Amino acid sequence: MITGNGVTALGHELARKRATISYKLPLCPEYNISEISDVLNKSKALGPRVYVVHIDPDPSLKFFRIVKKLDMITSNYIWLTTDWLSSTLDSLPGDRDSLEILQGVVTLRPYIPNNPKKKAFTARWRNMQLKAKFTTYGLYAYDTMWLVARSIDRFLKENGGLTFSLNNKLQLGNLKVLMVENFY
Incomplete structure (x- = not known):
């Protein structure tokens, strides 16, 4: 049984498949726009192209607005999110224009069967x-x-x-x- 947070669990599962997390770029829970920009700009220099985003729910999609501004939502990057994004999307009004910044982002959604x-x-x-x-x-x-x-x-x-x-x-x-x- 794996204990700990989601990132630790992901690291354990990747290790079982002989893969690793190359870099972990932490954000404070109360992150601001400049912190996000700094972390993402540092990551560009490191060279990762697959990002797993595991943050607190972000109803304003602040994180991905910065990603878009830094021109990091392109075919050169892969963005995966944990279930925080699907939960955030469930609680947003149906504003399609604001969701355009998520084009190409993949998220996990817990499945609860209809019964x-x-x-x-x-x-x-x-x-x-x-x-x-x-x-x-x-x-x-x-x-x-x-x-x-x-x-x-x-x-x-x-x-x-x-x-x-x-x-x-x-x-x-x-x-x-x-x-x-x-x-x-």
Whole structure:
């Protein structure tokens, strides 16, 4: 089992195929336009032509606007993104002009098959009249909250509740591990 972040996992999988990541070009989570430009200009000198972009969601597509400005969306470059881009695209309005900068960019999208549970969840989502669009991350967040709520409910039913004492020392070693299934 591979642990760590997505870039580490990618490095492990590439190593299994006798390939490596030549360079890792880090960006701070609060990156700005000049930082992106500096990192990408440095990368041009290093010579990589295949980029795997693993960043926080970027609703304004700031990263790829700079890539386009630096003339790096050409046949000389290959751009692959992790699922942050597909989730970002799911939550954007249908403005085709702003998406033109992504011409040729390949992204991964988690696949959740259509089944009765998903259809029922999607209907509940619409009935809640949430302003947020339905995305895979929304589904995972909803599923996680149900998991936490169900685990707490089950724990309380099996253990008769919680009591607090004046010493407020929680005995975590006495807690049981609960297995709970998906609920969407």
